[in-house]
Amino acid sequence: MNVTSVNPYTQKKIKTYPALSAQSLDRKIKQADRAFTDWSALSLEERLAYFRKVAAYLRSEKQRYAELMTAEMGKTLKESAAEIEKCAVGCDYYLAHAPKFLADRAIETEAKKSFISYQPLGVVLAVMPWNFPFWQVFRFAIPSLLAGNVGLLKHAANVSGCSLAIEEIFRACDFPTGAFQSLLIESKTVETVLKDPRVKAVTLTGSERAGASVAGIAGSQIKKSVLELGGSDALIVLADADLEKAAEVAAQSRMQNAGQSCIAAKRFIVEKSVKKEFTERVLHHIQAIQQGDPTLETTTMGPVARIDLAETIERQCAETVRQGARILSGGNRAGCNVQPILLDKVKPGMTAFDEETFGPLAVVIEAKDEQDAVKLANQSNYGLGSALWTQDLDRADRLARQIQAGSVFVNSLMRSDARVPFGGVKLSGFGRELSEVGMKEFLNIKTVWIE
DSSP: OOEEEEOTTTOOEEEEEOOOOHHHHHHHHHHHHHHHHHHHHSOHHHHHHHHHHHHHHHHHTHHHHHHHHHHHHOOOHHHHHHHHHHHHHHHHHHHHHHHHHHSOEEOOSSSSEEEEEEEEOSEEEEEOOSSSTTHHHHHHHHHHHHTTOEEEEEOOGGGHHHHHHHHHHHHHTTOOTTSEEEOOOOGGGHHHHHHSTTEEEEEEESOHHHHHHHHHHHHHTTOEEEEEOOOOOEEEEOTTSOHHHHHHHHHHHHHGGGGOOSSSOOEEEEEHHHHHHHHHHHHHHHHTOOBSOTTSTTOSBOOOSOHHHHHHHHHHHHHHHHTTOEEEEOOOEETTEEOOEEEESOOTTSHHHHSOOOSSEEEEEEESSHHHHHHHHHSSSEESOEEEEOSOHHHHHHHHTTSOSSOOEESSOOOOOTTSOBOOEETTEESOBSHHHHHTTTEEEEEEEEO
């Protein structure tokens, strides 16, 4: 089966790629297995030198890769260029900190010497989505390969050009053949790859259904898996918050990347006394968004990545309105271009409260007080990120500990950052990416005890 990428703004076909044959797939896995032997035998300093090349190469080719990303999934050129830079910054971070993260750690025992050593597992499969087609891959690849693993990438079909471009980057930076490879395969073929004894672990960013499937296969093979799945992140606004700043950041968080982000403010939970003012302010920021051609500098929001995604947002909006919500703005659709939507009077049990919304749709939910706000935030099957707006930092500290999520951002934009762990709880997955914690997910944490 061939793989085709389509420009979501123009709806024109970009390119059709042939899927790997079974023989070609086996050859790539064999190359990865062989590459692991050589790559893991290098010193950390030698591997760091390769990633210095990667950081420089990403910056030198930023415009070319940004244009490819925009063509394949529709984000604005400004957002695409920022994503490439974020990958380079991720390299910078691990270049500075990997020696400390991977150093042996001495443990005081009655032995003459005892320590913990961190050693790579081998070939790691990465199943990645289209919404951040470079960053999602690099936030896995940088720490994992620096630690001595090698990578196989099964990317989303609609960003196959990006997938091959990432492989090109590693090749251009002289990585050993097979150290990082792109697999243009169907989703059903992931099971074949994961069951191959030469593949030791898997990381997936994607839907709850895809995560359950991959985790089940990995579990049946006794292989490590890390899952970053969906989110329905709450943004709590308390009465003492800086309402203008909260509204500005809420609109930015929800609508950046055309609303296609796992970690983003999706449910605006606002204390009753300030709900009217906050809603007016956030509505102003949402209506100021300039939709259009994502290649133009004046455009601040491009299309969603595929027609089926646009239709899903349309359905979720219509169902929630039928259930009693009120539409304050947006909702019109032309192809993949969805006008930013703000819904009011949303409650638990409504579609846009209960389901993950992956597009430019935000909802306002009224809370009686701070405890009701936390209860509403936790009344979700997801637990990826969250935000809390209040000027009382002692209260923020106390409430942040009550929110069931992998992260809580107080008076700040939600985001993934290489310096801190990223991941969720509940149906948002398990395991962590980024930081020292994420770097050690695919390592053998080995105890050495010498009498």
